[in-house]
Amino acid sequence: MSASLVAALERSNIHPLWDRYKRITPVAPQAKDAPMHWRWRDIEPFAERAAKEVAIEDVERRALILANPAFGGDTVTTQNLIGAFTVLEPGDKAVPHRHTAAAIRFSTRADGAVTIVNGRRCEMKEGDLVLTPPMCWHGHINQGERRTVWFDAANMPAICALDASFFEPGTRQDERFWEVGTEGSSEYRFPGDAARRQLAVAERGKDGARTFRYTRNGAAVMPTLDLYLKHIDERTRATRTTWNAICLVVSGDGRSTIGDQRFEWSRHDVFTIPHWTWAAHEPRGASAELFIVTDRAIYERLDLLREEIQ
Numbered sequence: 156m157s158a159s160l161v162a163a164l165e166r167s168n169i170h171p172l173w174d175r176y177k178r179i180t181p182v183a184p185q186a187k188d189a190p191m192h193w194r195w196r197d198i199e200p201f202a203e204r205a206a207k208e209v210a211i212e213d214v215e216r217r218a219l220i221l222a223n224p225a226f227g228g229d230t231v232t233t234q235n236l237i238g239a240f241t242v243l244e245p246g247d248k249a250v251p252h253r254h255t256a257a258a259i260r261f262s263t264r265a266d267g268a269v270t271i272v273n274g275r276r277c278e279m280k281e282g283d284l285v286l287t288p289p290m291c292w293h294g295h296i297n298q299g300e301r302r303t304v305w306f307d308a309a310n311m312p313a314i315c316a317l318d319a320s321f322f323e324p325g326t327r328q329d330e331r332f333w334e335v336g337t338e339g340s341s342e343y344r345f346p347g348d349a350a351r352r353q354l355a356v357a358e359r360g361k362d363g364a365r366t367f368r369y370t371r372n373g374a375a376v377m378p379t380l381d382l383y384l385k386h387i388d389e390r391t392r393a394t395r396t397t398w399n400a401i402c403l404v405v406s407g408d409g410r411s412t413i414g415d416q417r418f419e420w421s422r423h424d425v426f427t428i429p430h431w432t433w434a435a436h437e438p439r440g441a442s443a444e445l446f447i448v449t450d451r452a453i454y455e456r457l458d459l460l461r462e463e464i465q
């Protein structure tokens with residue numbers, strides 16, 4: 156191989172394929188991040204501090220985003236996705252805005268909070284899921300008597316990688332945003348009790364767990380996000396997929412083996428399953444439930460779906 160030719164090509168902004176073939180065409184995906192686990196008991200004191208020390212009037216959102224250091228200081232939980240917890244004190248209003256990134260909230264302790272999506276009222280009882288699809292106006296308010304906390308997930312990293320992020324702030328003064336009817340939204344909200352009922356009658360999947368997929372018209376809830384609720388009552392078979400997942404422990408305790416890591420988790424812990432990493436879960440007691448946010452819909456649309464089971 157002629158080193159002087161390679162150097163001359165590089166000076167002319169031309170790269171010889173033969174010199175870097177493997178870098179251009181990796182033989183398989185290789186996640187940048189190791190799987191990571193955040194314990195609710197470690198997050199909760201920060202939620203408490205943020206609620207006391209950060210006035211909602213001073214910030215767009217009072218959210219604590221789970222960031223894996225593998226992304227070099229970028230605010231990313233696992234590739235394409237961010238997971239976070241948002242805290243609102245009674246009376247707090249998180250101003251309306253909209254953006255091209257897709258987001259969801261899953262209520263952990265948010266009874267009394269309401270998310271308004273495109274003028275529709277979405278209650279946030281424990282286990283409720285609220286969608287904020289791309290470019291839908293959304294704001295949050297705590298109308299209850301106690302602090303509310305919910306789990307958020309969104310795909311800003313994917314949208315920013317495509318450099319397709321647009322963001323429009325609303326105005327703090329516009330009181331009309333909050334004046335919506337009492338009618339709930341079936342378009343943007345999935346009640347927790349209905350999801351649990353469907354999970355209870357879901358068939359056992361190939362991995363040995365019962366899985367409920369949140370759907371709209373038979374497909375993923377949004378073009379870029381695909382959401383699941385999983386009931387585990389025995390050790391699941393290990394799977395690996397081209398897509399990425401963030402898991403929120405909804406109930407129970409258990410452990411997961413993800414790549415070469417082993418996580419012992421409890422209620423409201425969060426952990427990641429980076430793409431193309433083997434993952435298996437088992438409950439410690441009789442059963443456990445996981446809410447799983449994925450970017451599977453992106454890979455499905457791009458015909459890049461690969462899912463393997465051991």
Ligand SMILES: [Fe+2]
Nearest residue numbers: 252254258293
């Ligand atoms: Fe938002």
